[in-house]
Amino acid sequence: MKASSMTARTLDTFARMSIGRAFASGIGMVAGGFLILLVLVAIFAPWIAPFDYAAQNLMNANAPPGWPHLLGTDEFGRDVLSRVIFGARTSLSVSATAIAISMAAGMTLGAAAGYFGGFFERAVMTVVDLTWSFPDILIALIFVAIIGPGLTSTTFAIAIAYLAQFTRLTRAQIVRLKRETFIEATVNLGANPSHILLRHLMPNAIAPVIVVGMLAIGDGIVLEATLGFFGLGAQPPTPSWGAMMSSGTAQLFLSPWVIIFPGVAVAVTVIAVNLFGDELIRALDIRDRLRGA
Amino acid sequence: MLSVRDLGVAFGAVEPLSGVSFSVEKGETIGIVGESGSGKSLTAMSVMGLLPLIGGRITGGKIVFDGQDLTDLPERAYRKLRGGRIGLITQNPMTSLDPLKKIGPQVDDVARLHLGMDATQARARTVEILGTLRIPEPALICERYPHQMSGGMKQRIVIAMALAADPDVLIADEPTTALDVTVQAQIIRLLDDLVKQRNLALVLITHDMSVVAQTCDNVVVMYAGRAVEYGPVETIFDRPRHPYTQALIACIPRGLEETARLTGIEGTVPTVINYPKGCPFHPRCARAEAICATDPPDFSVEGDSAAACHFAEVAHAQPA
């Protein structure tokens, strides 16, 4: 109980101090502002989108950008802008959920490996390093191949693809902090190990992991789009940026806007995530700690 | 052979070095002494023409080498002097050799560059020089990598590099600081022998007054980027007139019975951004009076030596 309140407090301080500082720079403000806007758009999609994302109108298929379809229509005459807006929902929620799962699992594994050491650590790290050396898209593909396409398996595939990253990073932090604080703490207080791990090591290890998690949401969005593009992610008629581009390839010559706009959405979102993440790293001054893992 | 007159160095708006003068002839050693941060290494970099490398520039004064002013020498001509007629020995032998290259080629470079030798001739010369520096099995050493050798051995390699083109002037910037005490003595003796055998002019930069006493003919004491006292070694040690010089000499341990009285100098060297007004040493000086905080002292010349202290006339009467 104590541990969770402690973690919450650290997170709270973290949030107030560093996010504030990241916003303080010009780039940080633009990127952060865009991300907040995007989240709001995703949440209020039904009120913002000008059309029903699934409403087909074959009479008006492949219409170029103009009025009333600002970004044009696809091969079924569906409004591209509305689909991009609803696609933000899918992309953000799938990626964020996946990264949250990945982070929770990775931190648990990494903390346990770093803390207990010995055979357990070696076994965990061997498997983790193994997946680490494989491209994320391959790992996700294998996973989807085994349990079948869909948004749920996409979520888990993304979570597994980035698990290694969080495990490695958390372990590196814990090992480093153990070296720095463990002796001092035990000598001074005679405290028990789980107490040290949860109350002192985890909160300290958390900041870099959260920043990497933030950056990983960007990677997750790209991965979700890629799986969607292969037709292995969101199934019709659910709008997703990747799936939109997948169906668009057939119409590449006829209506390129069907591909261009969802791609712009992915690219701009990921760039904003990266810029804001960079500002966070600078604000927290943890570049060196990220390098070690 | 080499004479520096009123040298000033600036990095952007800050001026960490000003008014430094000294000169040295062949067969002589001049010591430049001071604590770290006093501008000794900057002096070395200025003479080597390497200030642009660290972002600095010369703001005034002359560096005259063999009758030629180096301050406005073009880079191409300067490259012929560097390593050719002026050799440099740096502080930390651990990091001063390229770790990815064998010892031999690193030394060979100098003879190939400045003496126009081919690879075989240059290697023969390298082996010969390593031999004269009392390095065992020089031919084998050439095939080794820097990380396979001790600090003292590496410093000898660096010295060999500086000597390979038979220079007229050798600048040694704290050549022994990073070494063990016994090795320190060997390297200092080696440098001293080289000056005599090869008729070199040696500029020895150090923070250790005892090294100066052993090897130098003349000495310049530096503090906060300026020379505060200079003159022949005997004079300076017999009658130090600047309180800072007196303090430095007092720091030399003189045998076992006196180690208990081993003193350091209180306070720290000011950094470039907060050089004090007036005499730069006044905040740490036991003798400072009101005038020291306001007026920079001029040199008070006495025979061959001079000290920049308002109380230079009386100071030596009562050494600290």
Added chain:
Amino acid sequence: MILRYTFLRLLMLIPVSFSISVVIFMIVYLLPGDPIDNLLRVGSSPEDRAELVAQYGLDRNLVIQYFVWIGNMFQGEFGQAIVLRRPVADLVAQNLPYSLTLGGLAFLFSSTVGMTLGTISAVVRHPVLDRFMRGFILLGSTVPGFWLALLLILFFSVNLGWFPVSGAGGWTSLVLPVLTIGFGGVALVARVTRVALLDAQREDFVTLLHAKGLSSGTILFRHLMPHALLPVVTILALRIGWILGGAVTVEFVFGRPGLGSLLIRALGQRDYPVVQACLLMLALAVMLGTLIGDVAQASMDPRIREKKS
């Protein structure tokens, strides 16, 4: 010295390749349903089934099955493709050259262009150039590969008609795929080269190199570049796996044959013998990549050579 080092690294790969092969072997068993059905075409005769059981020892325990399987793999016996009804070995042999050409060219492209850009930006150090590099690196590491591929097709193939839209005929069909895969690689390599060169410039020994009278150019190419190459080689070696991964999407978009498109197709058709063979080949490439990286690094840095051997 370097041979011994290589040998030791090879030994260290044995446990790694063992674990990877076990994971790939297990895929068939992790799938829902009877593993033998997963390996058989729907509507196969009982004879087909018996033959498969005999070939893989499927009636015996898992450990023996694994060794039979890996033994077959070592002899190039990848089995029979379920959907395509051809020996998997033929399929792999047919597709591998395309992947190697594409991967090799993309690798060359990203390493040469990336190192050149990185070196220029480290040596010139101009604020405008810095901002340009920063933007380029950001784009290179964030833009999804398949989308970039589609944009390139749209612009160069559809609008300008310079290159074929898809397929693998002639060198023109390679230009856009290589650019697509190389783009991210160029950005990464440029960044690593730049940082490594700036770090190397700050080393103590550089002062002494100047003091020897060497010219800045000589110092850059003979002394600083080798130092900068150490981290670049590590990244490039790791990159081999990522280039093959990137090739998966790019081959698909450009409709090129290759291991990547073979894998995607096999995954879609649940043709597991093909999936297993493709994964094994890709894993092998990733491991070879890290091995090459380690050995290249050791051949450049005497300190590493000695530490590990």
